Amino acid sequence: MTTVNSGSAEDLVKAKAVLLEHPGGRRRLSPEALRTALVDLHDFWLSSRCAAIGVNERASLVAVGALGRRELAPYSDLDLVLLHDGRKDVDRLAEQLWYPLWDAGIGLDHSVRTPGQAVQVAATDLRAAFGLLEIRHIAGDPALSDKVRGAVRQAWRAGIRSRFDEIDDGAHDRWTKVGDVAHRIEPDLKSGHGGLRDVQLIGALAAAQLVDRPGSEVAEARDLLLDVRTELHRLAGRARDVLRAQDADEIAAVLEIGDRFELARALSGAARAVAFAAEVGLRSARAALPRRGLAALRRAPVRRPLDSGVVEHMGEVALARDASANRDPALVLRVAATAARTGLPVAAGTLHRLAETAPELREPWPRAALGELLSLLGTGRGMVDVIEALDRTGLWGRMFPEWGAVRDLPPRDRAHVWTVDRHLVEACAQAARLTTRVSRPDLLLVGALLHDIGKGRGGDHSEVGESLAVQMGRRLGFGEADVVLLGRMVRHHLLLPHTATRRDLDDPATVGRVAETLGNDVVLLDLLDALAEADSLATGPAVWSPWKRALIRDLSARTRALMAGESLPEPGPDPELDPELARAVAEDGKPHVRLVQDHDLASVTIGVPGGPAALSASAGVLALHSLEVHAAEVRTTGTLAIARFAVSPRFGGLPDQALIRADLVRVLDGSLVLAEALARKEKDYAPTSPAVEGTVAPRILWFDDEATGAVVMELRAADRIGLLHHVAGALESCDVEVRWARVATLGASVVDSFGLAGAGTDGGVARAARRRIEQAVLAAARQPAGKVPAGRTRKDTPT
Template identity: 80%
Template sequence: MAAGDLAKAKAVLLGRRRLDAEALRAALVDLHDFWLSSRAAAIGLTERAALVAVGALGRRELAPWSDLDLVLLHDGRKDVDRLARELWYPLWDAGIGLDHSVRTPGQAVQVAATDLRAALGLLEARHIAGDPALTDKVGAAVRQAWRAGIRGRFDELADATSQRWRKVGDVAHRVEPDLKNGHGGLRDVQLLDALAAAQLVDRPGADVQEARALLLDVRTELHRLAGRARDVLRAQDADEVAAALEIADRFELARALSGAARTVAFAAEVGLRSARVALPRRGLAALRRAPVRRPLDSGVVEHLGEVVLARDASAVRDPGLVLRVAATAARTGMPVAAGTLHRLSDTAPELREPWPRAARVELLSLLGAGRALVDVVESLDRTGLWGRLFPEWGAVRDLPPRDRAHVWTVDRHLVEACAQAARLTTRVARPDLLLVGALLHDIGKGRDEDHSVVGESLAVQIGRRIGFAEADVAVLGQVVRHHLLLPHTATRRDLEDPATVARVVETLDGNGLVLDLLEALAEADALATGPGVWSPWKRTLIGDLARRCRTLLAGEALPAPAALDADAEKLAVAVAADGRPQVRLDEGVDPATVVVAVPDRPGGLAAAAGVLALHSLEVHAAELRTADATSAAVFTFTVSPRFGGLPDPALLRSDLVRALDGRLALADALARKERDYAPVGATGEPPAPPRVLWFDDEATGAAVLELRATDRIGLLHRVAAALEASGVTVRWARVATLGASVVDAFCLAHPDGGGGPDRADRQRIEAAVLTAAG
């Protein structure tokens, strides 16, 4: 069979959709083995030479577009260059990816001794053709050298693994995970195999092999779908990959992948720690006495850098032992030994309800540990101990987020939020309720009902189990039920309207403690959601709302709506004098502020937003005010440059003048800019469909339109133009950019000063806004 025929046969296999991922890999391995062995025989590769597969082909894990990793071994053959040419060139000519080398046995062993990557590859070597004794000789020598030299190479192996994890990130929690190189990916399974080959750990267990099979299947289908080698599962490919694997949708696929990757990641972390302990000792080190077990807490000691149980510790007699071990690990930064986790998993009974006070104290100590909490909870969860403490956790475990702003699975998000809340405990009177509230605020997700409502009942249930007093349980339930109240109100309502503040206070039954907890939780929740979600502007809005609520709770009068500052008033007066727009740029704050004053007529907001976008300014927030005395509209934008520096205010004003008098076609200019300045590294993924929500403004009767959409250059301009063309008055606007998404709110009223648009008008306006944002 010629190499071209090999490529054609491979194409036929890829076209057979009835072949599942495992069968396709097996067929591809058989096909390449057959061609290579036939080719080797045809060119005389028999005695004193051997063709060996390493990498994916060596492991029999060949995905459709994986490169072939081949080693030509020879024992002094004079025609080895000819053999290499007649093997490699046909493969290259057929367009088959190839990584190759030619070695004598001595050279192969020497390279394995000096090059870690080569050593890991040769540990997986598989004979393809030629002299099998030569392959066996090299394989045995490499394995023996690996076992003998592992003590000197272990640090290099561990450091390379840690660097890879830091660089690539987790498979389990990435929106677009790297199935091969990520933490919990296929390379970590190969790491475990290498440690087992050094006789430091056992071969990976059935759970890891099952996880490996899923990772391989997903990678195989990703190659088949993409038509090229690809290790990163992009969001736009996930639905098709899920369908090929007969998984319901991309969310179920993400959940399955998360569980598999966490299994592999945990096994790899434990494997590295266990291997380090098992390293053979040489020379004087072999004569040293075993390390002393250092007491850390009641029933908990440190041994070889890990947290382990004291010899007389018993989870049956000591109900707080599991949480004490976890809290000690988080406090000291040391991992819990795998043997200790498994022993506790086998022996620890469920805590009686309500929990003993000692167990509750240890839980709060664990939750207050900050970032160290994350790894400890992960180890408890991987061994079933966390689910034994919180059975409700099963519904959110590995649950993928539905909101594009979230970067973590729901369970990891909860732990991250708790870690963030640990930094904020000094701000509140009840840090214990803040920590538990952060841990449980999204516990109601993964069910069909409103997660805040379901979460309240679950939080009450858990609070009673933990042993909180009934009054504290009620506060905990309120915190979970209303954890979105402050951020939603701050970004959807006019905070200067007394009715807005009164509604929040009434919703919280006038409870100042709940208000304080919610303010801190809003920050922890946003920080644990993803980059850009917690911004200075959002902090200002929520802080302002909370201060106004405290003022009302204290029985004091709310502050009157803030008047325009003196500089903004001057801009408005200048607009009234000559009818031309004015611009002020304040660079003294980060992000910067741009104040724009224009004649109060339709089109002003759209023009101002368009000019800012044209000058590469990203709008994080916008405030709309009307200077009634001067018939001028004043917009305050919080902005930052997408790249470069801030523009000259004179240029902004010049373009704004041209836009308002029709000499600058903003829509066309912004369309060109969007084509020319697409985000660097954009994957081509179609944006999520925009969505519109409506809310009623209780005080004025106006309506609040909230747009959720993927951010684009000029989006605010297009939406504002659609609203102004719809014949409504925009009383105020709140614009918030959350990473790649925006949440924009506009208060809309009839121009005659009446209430908000009716149902028919809302449908018309909504259609116009969705068209503009789509």
């Protein structure tokens, strides 16, 4: 190792660089060993430097922050305090300590304090107080360091009552602003809810003697968070606290965890343990605050009855003195339902007592237990934190052993913002708002809770989930007919959204297949309609779009009418039969546009002379005007093509239809090169995070409709501005007719379906042609945003 000279901070930097390197002949240090080595290295240099410049009597150097806690990551700043007891040369000491570190480019947060100043700044600055509670002596007079440490801690305990609201509000504000480590795709390991700052928070509450020191579960969680953060620094080559998706696989390999999904699952479990401990710690600390003056003379709060065996005590839900889970099998769920209904948290002592004494429920469950479960699920948002508390203490898993497979299970696509278990709870919370729309609200709630229970076990999660739902439904005490219905809900929970967004709803065969799949069961149809909405709302922002809502409701209405023996709703007018638009295009040989606002969506009908490139040219111009296409239909008659689009603005309002027409004219006469214009727009609006682009490998699936002879090509790819234009252009280059298109956006990904017709008399698409189409479409989908496709020049203008 490089020799560390007490006068050269450059040597300190070189020695640190050696620690971070791992040439082929030397074993790479583990994250924990690296942190220990970095702390020892900095301690040695700082103590040597202090000895050389005379930091001894009446002066000492202490570390706070990461160095003080011995948690120094590779690129963490050094947080140092030079303490002194009236020394006249303290400015000289400070300069000779700080300047070499600055000159070497080492991040430094520094201060110079007397004991009185240290206590004063800790009393006025909460962040400084948290750091000074953890000071660690580096060099100089150890008695001075001990004196400051003791004084700060004594003042912290004495003043905690007056500062507690600031501590509580600050934690909750940070959680709201930064979000959960457990559920973020790219979590902030330091400041997020359940991150390292929450471990520090628990330690500060323990220093005030309000709560116990964190237990082994929190300590293990802290170690994992630290290890991931250490490797993140090493990988990035700089300080970074947000774990990006593209870094996770490499970090998982170093930590021997598997892949990024296993790492995400481990981090979720760790962060939830820390978050739960921090939340319970704040509540317990508030209850333990010392009472003074008249408050000390007041009698303890009375227990207010809330339900059988359940009371409110000091703002929390607790057990009545004579309550017993052994005698009352529904007690656990009654406590949970009461907490969710009242918005009060369950007392930590109550949770632990129930975890120790509550037996497993007999099968089938007593009717009272099922009733309390439905009461809990019906509270909506109120149940989310309650179920989290039950889960962290083992009570939820005791009632639902199947939950273990989805607990902390990360999603496999970017549309989902929650782990699978949290998504199920969120979907149930959304379903609680929709119970008045269905005849079986109990099955809607339980079905929402279980619809993805088959994930994490291999195979089709809908099929696996059906058998699990049947098993769990029988255990809960539902009748056999209801158990079968619950299983079918889980089996077919994707039927409506997939059909509505990927198939032609004007085709009677589409509606017929849905009705046949559901066995003409209107009750099941209504349950699936509500579940589709709850599932989408719980998936992530923008998944439940106005267009998706309209499609599913249209499909449900058509299927319900067919089940009732009624005539199907008449399809909308075929765009080729728009006589006014067709006449205008035929008369002047120029494109024409009609834009009609319809609530949240707009309809754009475009007539184009020449025909073959109508879809790609029109889609490209709509993308230039920041319109998101949700569906498209194309009809070609002779030299005339008319396309009808359902669109919504990506932001702002709708453009003027005259501007859309003007750009179409320019595209067709060659004065506007669409490929170049779209490349510029894509570059301007490309994803800000590189994790979005390149992580979704495009994929194509084929479906044959034996009833109509139609061929459906489904493209799954990363979303981008102009994607429909590029894909339509690729299809047109393969001499295949696009009859209709459905575009479903799922977060950063899309599922685009195209109804195709080949050149043959039967409209089919041969196997060889499909391979050629796949190659062209996949090449278009993989084209990086902001790049002009090869060969797309001014001469390559759609006509």
